[in-house]
Amino acid sequence: MKKTIPLALFLLSFSGLSQAATVDYLQSRNGVAYQVNQEKPFSGTYVQKYENGQKAIDVTFKEGKENGVATEWYASGEKRGEAHYLDGKTNGLMTKWYENGQKSFETTYKNDMKNGVTTEWYRNGQKSEEATFKKGKENGVSTEWYVNGQKREVANFTNGKNSDGVMTGWYENGKKALEVTFKDGQEVSRQYWTVDAA
Structure with missing residues (x-):
């Protein structure tokens, strides 16, 4: 699975936005949010807006830490992302959307670690990846698809490592491309097929 940055890591990082609404600006001191020239950690709602006035970010803080729902929007007004803290x-649940409204990513977190099914989609709505995580590590079947819906790769994981068995990959036309055999988390053999020979 592709690594996905949690919503918290790109909040407060937009360019071309105007700080407005509940507070003008927040400072981070050792991972805790404060208003400028204040010694008490911030509690309340932080809102950023685009120059066109459209809300870009809405985050609730309690004693300097994100608490509750954090939401992002595109300048067009379409929702961009939503996460719970x-x-x-x-x-x-953490969810992200493309600007066309199509869901792009969804997973569940527990204490900052992925925990449950993580799914990603292409802009056309076709699923691109799906895997299950436990305490931040892949466990179980991980599947990838091409944009045309054809399977691209299927692998099995245990605690973030390839499980004993075979990982299989396919070409976009559906023909087998490779097989990789794993034992004790290590690759032991690999076989390729050309598009014509598959």
């Missing part, structure tokens, strides 16, 4: 850590 508890005491500054990602907990619960």
